[in-house]
Amino acid sequence: MTAVATTPGTVLFEPRAAERRRAIAVTALAAIGLAAAIALLLERFAILEDPTHVPSCTLNPILSCTSVMASDQASVFGFPNPLIGVVGFTVVLTAGASMLSGARLGEWFWLGLQAGVTFGVVFVHWLAFQSLYRIGALCPYCLVVWAVMIPLFLSVTLRNLQRWQLSLPRPARSALAVAVDYRSTILTVWYLAIALLAVQRFWSYWSTLVP
Amino acid sequence: MRTDAAAANAPTPLSPRMRSALIAGALVVVAITVVLVYALATGPRGLAPEQQDGALPATRTDSHVLDEAGPDAPTLVEFMDFECEACGAFYPVVEQIREQYAGRINYVIRYFPIASHANAMNAALAVEAAAQQGQVEDMYHRMFETQAEWGEQQTSQADLFRSFAEDLGLDLAAYDDAIADPSTQERVQQDLDDGQALGVQGTPTFFLDGERLELSSVQDLTNALDRALDASGSA
Numbered sequence: 001m002t003a004v005a006t007t008p009g010t011v012l013f014e015p016r017a018a019e020r021r022r023a024i025a026v027t028a029l030a031a032i033g034l035a036a037a038i039a040l041l042l043e044r045f046a047i048l049e050d051p052t053h054v055p056s057c058t059l060n061p062i063l064s065c066t067s068v069m070a071s072d073q074a075s076v077f078g079f080p081n082p083l084i085g086v087v088g089f090t091v092v093l094t095a096g097a098s099m100l101s102g103a104r105l106g107e108w109f110w111l112g113l114q115a116g117v118t119f120g121v122v123f124v125h126w127l128a129f130q131s132l133y134r135i136g137a138l139c140p141y142c143l144v145v146w147a148v149m150i151p152l153f154l155s156v157t158l159r160n161l162q163r164w165q166l167s168l169p170r171p172a173r174s175a176l177a178v179a180v181d182y183r184s185t186i187l188t189v190w191y192l193a194i195a196l197l198a199v200q201r202f203w204s205y206w207s208t209l210v211p
Numbered sequence: 212m213r214t215d216a217a218a219a220n221a222p223t224p225l226s227p228r229m230r231s232a233l234i235a236g237a238l239v240v241v242a243i244t245v246v247l248v249y250a251l252a253t254g255p256r257g258l259a260p261e262q263q264d265g266a267l268p269a270t271r272t273d274s275h276v277l278d279e280a281g282p283d284a285p286t287l288v289e290f291m292d293f294e295c296e297a298c299g300a301f302y303p304v305v306e307q308i309r310e311q312y313a314g315r316i317n318y319v320i321r322y323f324p325i326a327s328h329a330n331a332m333n334a335a336l337a338v339e340a341a342a343q344q345g346q347v348e349d350m351y352h353r354m355f356e357t358q359a360e361w362g363e364q365q366t367s368q369a370d371l372f373r374s375f376a377e378d379l380g381l382d383l384a385a386y387d388d389a390i391a392d393p394s395t396q397e398r399v400q401q402d403l404d405d406g407q408a409l410g411v412q413g414t415p416t417f418f419l420d421g422e423r424l425e426l427s428s429v430q431d432l433t434n435a436l437d438r439a440l441d442a443s444g445s446a
Contacts, residue, residue, distance in 0.1 A: 060412060060413060061325045061326075061327055061412075061413055061414075062326070062327065064327060067327045067328075070363055071365065072365065134365070135327065135365075136326040136327040136328075136329070137326075137327035181227030181228065181230075181231060182227065182230075182231040182234070183231065184228070184231045184232050184235045185231045185234045185235045185238070187235070188234075188235035188238055188239060189235075189238065192238060192239065192242050195242075196242065196246070199246055202326070204326075204403070204404075204407060205326070
């Protein structure tokens, strides 16, 4: 009765508290992402109405939505990227809120979420690369989207891997256990890597801000 | 049950989540420290570049002086990015001011190409290459007059700039050499570095006799020039 958690091969059902924490995290992250995507879309509209409009997120030559929004990369699929965010984050927000209200999502639904967050996280990193090394500017609302996409991806992926871990080889299972315990470290390293790249890329600019 | 009791009495080790949070916090502290130490170690930032003998205020001896009225006249320096729309908008205003104050002020242009403008550096190189053949002002005019045609493009406009050089009757072989020569880029970079050291954060930024001007209207610029002229006249 005591050793359920350590018996190899036993399905580890998460305690309810952990499930609830995840539901809260997913809901909150999706809500923040949705707000940022809507803000980006509204700024787009404002620029369409008045091409001289300076978006609220254009603060200086580096932190500038204007340069980013004017780029081809801002509508890779032929329509403004934030549309993807508005639809995607709404789906995730609804899923998170359903979980919070006590719904159990089917495994196929989690599979769908996994597909969505995987696309999202890959897309966000492509955009980050473009923003840093091709466009040469950072758009603050986009940074918010990057910042929520990463923990969202981690949260959904770790949940799904735990659920499907019986089909994983043993070493992968122990690696997964470590990853679950140390997810805050993983997230921090991930953030730091991107932050340091941004610091390095725009070093000459940031250094003017330090007196 | 015995194992449970033993576990309860043992000194509780940190939970993995807590340990993870501590590691994460430590990493953030380390990263910030490294960046700050590096910043302090590399940059005498905020210190104005040394004023060279014989150079006008906020310029170097090799800076491009478009209007010269002698060392005693007020010196207006503009840090510019040829792709920046605000600089393009200021261009006719500056031209009018140059005409209005002709012979009474020095006007010096310095490069400040901003990284987010894909062709800002190419344009600065083209102007610098033209400068090496004594045609800095013609290329400067050409850049701002045509800015709407090539600005905000992601692709290199170097070929277009080369055609400007051809139109101006420059020696194209020498122009190409200058564009390819790393020292041309270093020359532009030097202006950029000086600008940053002087506190330039965007373009256009004007300096009058070494003092940065905070402008909210054209009037501010002419007022500042009038004051400087009065001061030099009475002195």
